[in-house]
Amino acid sequence: xxxxxxxxxxxxxxxxxxTLRFAFGNVLAxxxxxxxxxxAFSIRLFSVIKYESVIHEFDPYFNYRVTQFLTKNGIYDxxxxxxxxxxxxxxxxxxxxxxxxxxLTAGTIWKVLQSLNIPLSVETxxxxxxxVFSAFASWAAYLLTKEVKGTGAGxxxxxxxxxxPSYISRSVAGSYDNEAVAIFALIFTFYLYVxxxxxxxxxxxxxxxxxxxxxxxxxxxxxxxxxxxxxxVLLCIVTGRYSSRLYIAYAPLVVxxxxxxxxxxxxxxxxxxxxxxxxSFLVFIVIHVVALAYYIKGILSPKMFKVAATLVVSVGLxxxxxxxxxxxxxxxxxxxxxxxxxxxxxxxxxYASKYIPIIASVSEHQPPTWPxxxxxxxxxxxxxxxxxxxxxxxxxxxxxFVILYLVMSVYFSGVMVRLMLVLAPAACIMSGIALSxxxxxxxxxxxxxxxxxxxxxxxxAGDTVPGNNAAPQIDVxxxxxxxxxxxxxxxxxxxxxxxxxxxxxxxxxxxKKPLVLxxxxxxxxxxxxxxLGGFYVxxxxxxxxxxxxxxxxxxxxxxxxxxxxxxxxxEAYAWLSHNTEVDDKxxxxxxxxxxxxxxxxxxxxxxxxxxNNTHIATVGTAMSSPEKAAWEIFNSLDVKYVLVVFGxxxxxxxxxxxxxxxxxxxxxxxxxxIKEPDYLRDGQYRIDSQATPTMLNSxxxxxxxxxxxxxxxxxxxxxxxxxxxxKKHFKLTRFEEVFTTHHWMVRIYKVKPQKNRIRxxxxxxxxKTSSATPRSGTxxxxxxx
Amino acid sequence: MGKSTKDDAQALFHSLRSAYYSDTPTNLKxxxxxxxFAVSTALIQVVYMAIVGSFPFNSFLSGVLxxxxxxxxxxxxxxxxxxxxxxFKDLPPERAFADFVLCNLVLHLVIMNFLG
Numbered sequence: 001x002x003x004x005x006x007x008x009x010x011x012x013x014x015x016x017x018x019t020l021r022f023a024f025g026n027v028l029a030x031x032x033x034x035x036x037x038x039x040a041f042s043i044r045l046f047s048v049i050k051y052e053s054v055i056h057e058f059d060p061y062f063n064y065r066v067t068q069f070l071t072k073n074g075i076y077d078x079x080x081x082x083x084x085x086x087x088x089x090x091x092x093x094x095x096x097x098x099x100x101x102x103x104l105t106a107g108t109i110w111k112v113l114q115s116l117n118i119p120l121s122v123e124t125x126x127x128x129x130x131x132v133f134s135a136f137a138s139w140a141a142y143l144l145t146k147e148v149k150g151t152g153a154g155x156x157x158x159x160x161x162x163x164x165p166s167y168i169s170r171s172v173a174g175s176y177d178n179e180a181v182a183i184f185a186l187i188f189t190f191y192l193y194v195x196x197x198x199x200x201x202x203x204x205x206x207x208x209x210x211x212x213x214x215x216x217x218x219x220x221x222x223x224x225x226x227x228x229x230x231x232x233v234l235l236c237i238v239t240g241r242y243s244s245r246l247y248i249a250y251a252p253l254v255v256x257x258x259x260x261x262x263x264x265x266x267x268x269x270x271x272x273x274x275x276x277x278x279x280s281f282l283v284f285i286v287i288h289v290v291a292l293a294y295y296i297k298g299i300l301s302p303k304m305f306k307v308a309a310t311l312v313v314s315v316g317l318x319x320x321x322x323x324x325x326x327x328x329x330x331x332x333x334x335x336x337x338x339x340x341x342x343x344x345x346x347x348x349x350x351y352a353s354k355y356i357p358i359i360a361s362v363s364e365h366q367p368p369t370w371p372x373x374x375x376x377x378x379x380x381x382x383x384x385x386x387x388x389x390x391x392x393x394x395x396x397x398x399x400x401f402v403i404l405y406l407v408m409s410v411y412f413s414g415v416m417v418r419l420m421l422v423l424a425p426a427a428c429i430m431s432g433i434a435l436s437x438x439x440x441x442x443x444x445x446x447x448x449x450x451x452x453x454x455x456x457x458x459x460x461a462g463d464t465v466p467g468n469n470a471a472p473q474i475d476v477x478x479x480x481x482x483x484x485x486x487x488x489x490x491x492x493x494x495x496x497x498x499x500x501x502x503x504x505x506x507x508x509x510x511x512k513k514p515l516v517l518x519x520x521x522x523x524x525x526x527x528x529x530x531x532l533g534g535f536y537v538x539x540x541x542x543x544x545x546x547x548x549x550x551x552x553x554x555x556x557x558x559x560x561x562x563x564x565x566x567x568x569x570x571e572a573y574a575w576l577s578h579n580t581e582v583d584d585k586x587x588x589x590x591x592x593x594x595x596x597x598x599x600x601x602x603x604x605x606x607x608x609x610x611x612n613n614t615h616i617a618t619v620g621t622a623m624s625s626p627e628k629a630a631w632e633i634f635n636s637l638d639v640k641y642v643l644v645v646f647g648x649x650x651x652x653x654x655x656x657x658x659x660x661x662x663x664x665x666x667x668x669x670x671x672x673x674i675k676e677p678d679y680l681r682d683g684q685y686r687i688d689s690q691a692t693p694t695m696l697n698s699x700x701x702x703x704x705x706x707x708x709x710x711x712x713x714x715x716x717x718x719x720x721x722x723x724x725x726x727k728k729h730f731k732l733t734r735f736e737e738v739f740t741t742h743h744w745m746v747r748i749y750k751v752k753p754q755k756n757r758i759r760x761x762x763x764x765x766x767x768k769t770s771s772a773t774p775r776s777g778t779x780x781x782x783x784x785x
Numbered sequence: 786m787g788k789s790t791k792d793d794a795q796a797l798f799h800s801l802r803s804a805y806y807s808d809t810p811t812n813l814k815x816x817x818x819x820x821x822f823a824v825s826t827a828l829i830q831v832v833y834m835a836i837v838g839s840f841p842f843n844s845f846l847s848g849v850l851x852x853x854x855x856x857x858x859x860x861x862x863x864x865x866x867x868x869x870x871x872x873f874k875d876l877p878p879e880r881a882f883a884d885f886v887l888c889n890l891v892l893h894l895v896i897m898n899f900l901g
Contacts, residue, residue, distance in 0.1 A: 200872060202861050202884035206891050244864040244872060252861060252888060255854040259895045262846060269842060291860075298869075299804040307793045308801075 025151075032155055033142060037135035040162035043541065044131040044172045047549035053127050053174070056551040058591060058608050060176035061598035063102055064126050066094060070107045071122050078103075079265070085603040086593060087615060088585050088637065096265045097611070101185070101218030102178050105129065130171040130180035137184040138162040141425055141432075144191040147198055148391070148398040149433050152440070157432025163536070165543035166376035166424040172549055179421055182219030187425050189215050189225055190405065193249060194398045200245035202252065209256035216261045223276040224422060226257065228408055230283035232401045237290050241397060247291050254284045346415050368417035375543065376420050379536040380427040387430030390437045406430055435529065442526045445516035553595070555652065566650065569595065572643070572746035575739050576600035580641060587634055588643035589623070589656055589663065590616055596643070605637055613670065620667030623660070623700045624674050630699040631734035634751050642735065642749045646704045648718035648725075649711055649744040655720065660700050661685055688723040696727045699735075703749055706732055711744065816863045820856045827852035847899040854892045858885055 047056070055064050070078045081094040110125045138158040146154035161167065170179045192208035195201075216222045233250045236242060258280070261271040271277055297305050373381055384406065391399035406426040413423040517525070555566040576586065577600045585603045586596055593607020606616045622633040634642065647655035656663075661676070668674040678694040679685070687701065695701060709716040709728045716725040732749075739748040809817075830848050839845050865873045865881035873881075 200865070201876075202858070202865070202881070202888050205861075206884075206888045210891070244870060248861045248864065251857045252854070255850055255857050256888075256892055256895065259847065259850050259854070259892070259899060262843070263895065263899055269846075272846060296801070299808065300800060307797050311794060311797065 029151055029155060033139060033158065036138050036142075036155070036158045036162050039159070040135040040138045041131045043163060043544050044134060044168060046172070046545045047551055048127070048173045050545075050549060051551050051554055051556075053124060054551055054553065055123065055127060055176055056172070056174040056553065057177075058594050060126075060174070062594040062608065063176050063178075064123065065594070065598040066098060067103045067106050067110075067126055068122055069094075070103055071110055075104075075107075085601075086597050086607050087609075087612065088603050088605050090612065090615065092609065092611075096268075097609070099178055099218055099220065099266055100264070101214060101216075102129070102176070102181050104217070105133075105181055106176075126176045127174045130175050130177075131173050133181050133184045134162070134167065134171045137167070137187055137425070140184055140187040140191055141428060144187055144194060144402075145429050145432050147191065147194045148396075148402055148429070149436065153433045153436035155432075156435045156439075157429045160380065160432055160435075160536075161425060161428040163540035163544075164377065164380065164424045164428055165540055165548065166420045168540070168544045169376070169548040170421050172544070174551055178219045182215065182221060183421065183425065185211060185215035185218050186221070186225065186422070190401075193229060193253070194401060196249040197245055197397050197401070200248050202248060205248055205252045206256070208249075209253055209260060212253065212257045213260035213263070216257075216264050216267060221419075221422065222261070224408075224412070226261075226277055227279050228405060229253065230279045231408070232404050233283050233287060235400060235404060236397060237287065239400075241400075242290055242294065243397075244291075246397070247287060250287055251284065254280050346412060346419075364418040365416050367415060368413065368420060372417060372420070375547075377424070377427050378539045379532055380431040383431035383434045384427050386434035386438075387432070390433045391430070402426070402429055402433075435533075438529060439526070441517065442522040442529070445519055445522040446526075448516045449519040557650075566652070566743055566745065568741035568743050568745035570599065571741045572739065572748060573600035575741075576602055576641070576643075576748065579739070584640040585638050586641045586643055587619060587622070587637065587639040589619065589645075589659060591659070592643065592645070602641075605639065613666070617667045617670035620663035621671045621674055623656075623663050624667050624679070624698050626697045627699055627702065627732065627734050631751065635754070639751055641738070642703065642751060644700065644703045644747050644749075646744055646747055647720050648704070648708065651719040652745055653720050655704075655745070656700060657687065657704050658720065660698075663700065686723070687718065687721055687725055689726045691726045701727070702730065702732060703735065703747060706730070706737060706747075708744075810868070813863055813867060816859050816866070820859045820863075823852045823856035823859065827856070841901055843899055843901045847896045847901075851892065851896040854896075855889060858888050858892070861885070861888075 055061055066078075069081065073081075078100075079095045082091055083094045084091045086092050106122075106125050106129050109129065110120065110122055113120050113125070138161050141161045142154040142158035144154075145157040167183065170177065171183070189208060189211040192204055192211050196204040196208055212222070212225060215225060229250065233246060236246055258271050258277070261267050261277075262269065272281075296308060300308065388403055388406070391403050406423075406429075409419070409423040409426045413420045516522075553569050557564050557566070573596065576596070580586075580602060582601075583603065585605060586600070587605045588596065590606040590608055590610055593604045593609075596602055596604050597607065606612075606619050610616060618633060618637070622630040625633070645652075645655045646657065647653060648657070661679070664674055664676050664679055668676055677683075679692060679698070681690050681692050687695065687705075705716065705718075705725050705727070708718075708725060714728075716728045717723070718725055734752050735749040736752055737747065738750045740746070827849050830845070830852065834845050862881055862885040864870060865876055865884075866878045868874075
């Protein structure tokens with residue numbers, strides 16, 4: 001980036017070669033963009049190199065399964081698919097509840113490649129979709145920033161976005177999730193909106209609506225767009241920047257965008273009925289009123305316009321109050337005021353923990369910590385304020401839009417760590433603008449110094465006093481005291497400097513005073529800025545390689561005797577798919593639902609979609625109950641196998657015992673007989689000998705620690721909780737262990753069928769041979785010990 | 786006080802009317818007529834829905850939004866074709882009309898898909 005700007009500025013200024021210079025600049029920009037695309041693609045390949053080309057995490061497995069179905073059965077079956085292998089016995093309407101953008105994109109790519117006789121498997125296409133679209137996203141960021149500030153800023157923003165760790169974390173090769181294509185769609189939609197705003201062309205407005213449609217297909221975060229753009233329009237109107245280009249940019253988008261959003265089955269009529277979209281309609285009405293006002297102002301004389309204004313205000317106020325009253329009554333009649341649970345938890349961060357424990361329990365819905373800002377954005381975190389200042393000079397519609405986008409995304413990223421992803425493009429754009437402006441100042445100073453030097457040398461050649469003209473100039477510049485303050489924040493300090501100093505123009509031929517710095521300062525600052533970029537690159541590559549490339553389905557650990565690979569999850573799913581019947585139902589906590597259906601191909605009770613809280617609470621209650629009650633719940637759901645994840649032998653911290661309190665909370669939210677304090681001793685969650693009897697009797701405890709003492713000779717030391725377990729020797733009466741993986745990470749149990757003969761209790765039946773009281777003479781055996 | 790506002794309202798009405806009828810060129814008046822037609826069609830549809838009920842809601846939505854959409858697009862066309870608009874003085878009116886047709890095509894394609 002520095003090279004490009006330098007070359008463009010240091011070419012000799014002859015009018016003949018200016019076209020050559022432009023051509024050279026364009027070709028250079030194109031080559032740089034190509035290299036940025038390659039960089040964005042390659043930096044995301046670490047997990048493929050370190051592990052293998054495999055789909056990561058949990059959600060991507062569902063998307064992968066849906067893509068497999070699409071490629072095998074075609075699009076009509078995909079739209080009408082009712083999946084009966086999940087959420088047993090309810091099933092799930094896949095066609096109507098999934099955002100189809102990602103699967104349709106990958107399916108199309110696969111189809112196109114097949115037709116070209118390039119036989120890539122569906123899995124390969126799915127794994128590499130995210131890196132390809134991150135390259136597209138960098139190019140879209142270039143286009144957007146070019147509309148705001150120019151080509152140099154665009155290239156800088158593109159290269160920053162290609163490497164920003166926050167975006168890498170959700171788009172590595174193998175992370176086949178909605179954000180992979182959604183971030184590209186987001187930036188591209190914003191680019192087209194800004195382009196329409198700048199040019200006023202209806203063609204770009206149409207393209208904007210189509211890009212918005214692609215965004216709605218891809219991700220639930222499209223509500224961010226449909227609220228941000230009206231907010232920007234309102235901001236422009238309020239600050240007096242209304243123009244007819246604003247109308248052309250906004251009004252067709254609302255109409256066409258609402259229609260296109262209603263076309264997607266997931267959104268459907270929500271596009272006109274939920275509060276998330278009301279802002280766009282409100283601003284639609286406002287912009288028409290404003291447009292009408294400006295039109296009438298244009299055709300009337302000023303006196304008449306005053307009369308019209310008073311008339312309209314008096315009448316309009318009454319009408320407005322009536323309409324607002326009606327609207328408030330309609331909205332207030334719904335308990336959530338028309339907002340969905342997830343949107344409400346964004347607006348009020350404490351909402352989810354009070355009312356919807358499921359949303360609060362997802363780890364990516366927690367607020368981020370301060371270090372995560374530096375981990376995910378690094379250098380950009382303090383370049384962003386510099387960018388905001390750069391956007392204000394001069395303030396245009398496009399730069400006000402980028403500022404608003406940044407401010408909104410900073411707020412939402414503070415609510416949910418997953419939304420740091422939306423902040424990343426804004427931060428990159430702002431930092432790109434800041435860095436580009438800084439480079440402009442430095443290189444301008446250097447070029448000014450060089451041209452002054454050459455001019456003064458020419459004057460000296462005809463002058464008898466050598467070097468006298470050059471020296472005072474440099475001395476004058478040097479007297480401005482700035483050498484000491486060039487430490488860690490060169491760009492920010494230099495921006496302040498450039499506003500303070502105005503070089504006294506010794507040569508009167510320059511009417512405009514150029515804002516330049518002393519040349520030594522600018523060389524040093526240039527070096528420091530390049531160093532800053534170097535730090536950023538090093539951190540991004542480290543983050544991509546070490547922090548964000550774990551597929552979390554395969555775990556590794558380094559020990560003194562080499563590398564250990566823990567492939568227990570796939571081992572368990574493979575066992576399930578080979579040793580159970582096709583129609584067997586598997587119960588586990590909802591985290592593993594998608595993986596079980598995708599890899600083991602068995603019907604599950606609950607999965608990661610978490611759309612039915614009561615069903616999840618049923619499974620949670622079963623896990624928290626004693627064996628008999630749990631067995632009855634599972635029997636009512638036709639469950640054959642129960643799967644638990646246990647990390648106590650190897651020290652895997654995300655196992656079911658650590659998630660157990662969430663099971664209790666969610667179960668207790670629906671079934672009041674499960675009370676969280678029953679499982680805590682003095683408010684502390686323990687599983688050792690001080691644990692409460694309810695905890696020690698719960699199914700989760702028993703299934704996790706059954707025969708655990710056999711692993712370390714009787715002690716039963718849990719490596720994650722770092723204590724010995726409380727109840728060490730016990731038998732299971734209603735469940736039977738069928739499989740435990742190599743490192744005891746996944747344990748599968750079979751639900752025993754109902755006994756033919758119930759010991760100790762004779763049934764009270766209609767026939768006469770039974771005794772009068774069932775309990776006479778026999779000791780009722782406690783089945784739990 | 787009441788009389789003066791009534792006089793003012795009448796004077797306002799007259800000046801608006803004269804400014805519109807005399808100063809506006811014919812092609813803009815045609816576009817305005819089209820906008821009025823589209824909006825009134827939308828209003829008729831809303832009244833019909835209020836009487837009959839909104840059962841095929843997608844049909845109602847697509848009908849109303851198609852009227853509103855063509856009205857909005859016609860207003861955009863009027864903005865771009867209006868010779869008094871200095872921002873668009875180097876945009877040829879044929880290009881504006883072509884954009885208008887393209888946007889209408891996309892709009893009606895979506896409408897026909899959504900109509901049900």
